[in-house]
Amino acid sequence: MTHRIVVVGADAAGMSAAHQALRAARRAGRDVSVVAFEATSHTSYSACGLPYWAAGHVDSQDALVARTPEQHRAAGIDLRMGTRVTAVDLDARTVTAEGPDGVEELGYDDLVIATGAAPVVPEWARGQDGTPLPGTGPVSTLDDGCRWVDRLATGADVVVAGGGYIGLEMVEAALARGHRCTLLTRGRFMHTLDPEMAQRIVDAMRAAGVDVREGAEVVGLDVEAGRVTGARTADGRHVSGDLVVLALGLSPRTELVSGQLALGRHRGLLPDARGRVDAARGVWAAGDCCEVHHRLLDEPRFLPLGTHANKLGRALGDNLGDPDSRLTFDGALGTAITRFVGGDQYLEIAMTGLTEEVAVEAGLDVLAATLEGTTASGYMPEAEPVAIKVVAERGTRRLLGVQIVGGHGAGKRIDAAAATLWFGGTVDDLAWMDLAYAPPFATAWEVLSVAARRVAERR
């Protein structure tokens, strides 16, 4: 009999899993069918590209779509668009779905939960119907992206609420579309970096004319005649703006199964390296609805990134389709990259592993140093300033983390650091490994190696 897999959520994690399950089943000679449910009218698009679309760097919505529903169906997936799974009974192995054809109950052999994460939209940002007030909203879906493309064509002043990477990318979008911009953040800006590294980005934003306010928690919106006129902060100030971007974080969408499965500290599902959540009941999960094993902290962390969604989705699909699969997703390091462009400012920002702050909190005895250098030989026109912070453990000399803030070509240097961390390397490994050099790309002593050497020379 055909083995039926039901996938809930048809974006990065869900569709990676669905396609790989079919490929692996073919390889293993198994008879498998996949039914995938997607609540919205979009599937397999790059949410990562939304801020760049809003900025005007991407021409059209279509450019962000990796695969259309028809392409998924042509590959053999029974994809039900505009159909929301409203209930799951893990013991009976059934889902209830509501879509254009009404309500349906469907049985399955294996269930893949790939429902993603929901952006935080506080009550104060919602109108009476529960949706965001005109002029405000998150940046999460293709429809949100479309709204921001339109809003940025009309609004004058933009307030960005939230000091993470999506907030930063939306500041870039607002500036690119010619708007004045204020960034409000509850704590300090970009806490995935140590404070002095994050300060470099704050300085660049201010140099580009952005009004950056840290310690400014948004607690409400001011609205006149149904339109947003600004944001209110906890200290009672009014910050004026016609548009307010909500970049306030995400929470894993696990409410469908929260009473039936264990959740982690961040309310995410806790799949193993093969994507299994509950092997006895045939439950699997991947993507932003999950917490990810952090290899350095050796505990689950909420790291909602497309790179993890795609990888665990694929590993999950391979194991689901072929019981002899050896594919595993062996966790994450917190590697990430973004950038800021505004006025004459250009910064690439990247990190991997632990910051000094987090390492100390984790009780580690830490050595750290920051090096300022250039991305190319100083005599080359390509050379731009870069700051690299390296964190290692005293005694073992184990590399713990690297942060980079600098000009063109700075950011992807993080990959050498991530590779060193992945293989459990020391700060000496990073200082002495064979990295590429020619004047347009690096200094003879690559700046990342020198930063590591600074720490290596400490005891």
Ligand SMILES: Cc1cc2nc3c(=O)[nH]c(=O)nc-3n(C[C@H](O)[C@H](O)[C@H](O)COP(=O)(O)OP(=O)(O)OC[C@H]3O[C@@H](n4cnc5c(N)ncnc54)[C@H](O)[C@@H]3O)c2cc1C
């Ligand atoms: C603005 C922005 C920029 C980003 N930039 C980057 C980046 O540069 N690098 C990076 O690695 N990551 C980035 N990300 C994160 C990345 O997009 C996500 O990690 C990735 O999309 C997660 O994939 P997913 O499949 O787990 O979840 P999602 O993409 O959220 O997909 C989940 C799907 O499930 C559907 N769904 C939910 N509940 C149900 C239900 N009950 N029934 C049916 N369907 C349901 C949803 O409609 C959705 O389509 C960015 C995200 C955003 C929003």
